[in-house]
Amino acid sequence: DMEFSYLIEDHESFKLLKVNGNLTVLSSELFERVIAQLSQDSNVILDMSELKLLTSAGIDSIVNVSLYARKHDKRVMILNLSSEYYSLATTLNILDFLIIIETLDEGIVKMKYYT
Numbered sequence: 001d002m003e004f005s006y007l008i009e010d011h012e013s014f015k016l017l018k019v020n021g022n023l024t025v026l027s028s029e030l031f032e033r034v035i036a037q038l039s040q041d042s043n044v045i046l047d048m049s050e051l052k053l054l055t056s057a058g059i060d061s062i063v064n065v066s067l068y069a070r071k072h073d074k075r076v077m078i079l080n081l082s083s084e085y086y087s088l089a090t091t092l093n094i095l096d097f098l099i100i101i102e103t104l105d106e107g108i109v110k111m112k113y114y115t
Helices: 028-039 056-071 083-091 104-114
Strands: 004-010 014-023 043-054 076-079 099-101
Touching: 004 028, 014 028, 014 056, 014 104, 028 043, 028 056, 043 056, 043 083, 043 104, 056 076, 056 083, 076 104, 099 104
Parallel strands: 014 043, 043 076, 076 099
Antiparallel strands: 004 014
């Protein structure tokens, strides 16, 4: 699916997953598989600055991988979530499941706190 691509950066205490394009029902399975694999032994920071489209199916996927990571004592954190999608997450009542961060440094601090 050319609509969705990703890049994984290895950092000392986490993996940075940069997503690009559309996170929809078409790409959610791939997205979940990639994060599930990463979060088995690493915290993941999801950089959404290049995300063009996020549908409710995509948001469900983000919740799914967040819960999956927690079962493995890891966390998925969300960086650069646009205000539009932040509002959507608020409306869908799922903010409790998400850890939203403004900077990588904030993510690193929260990892120490949460894991």
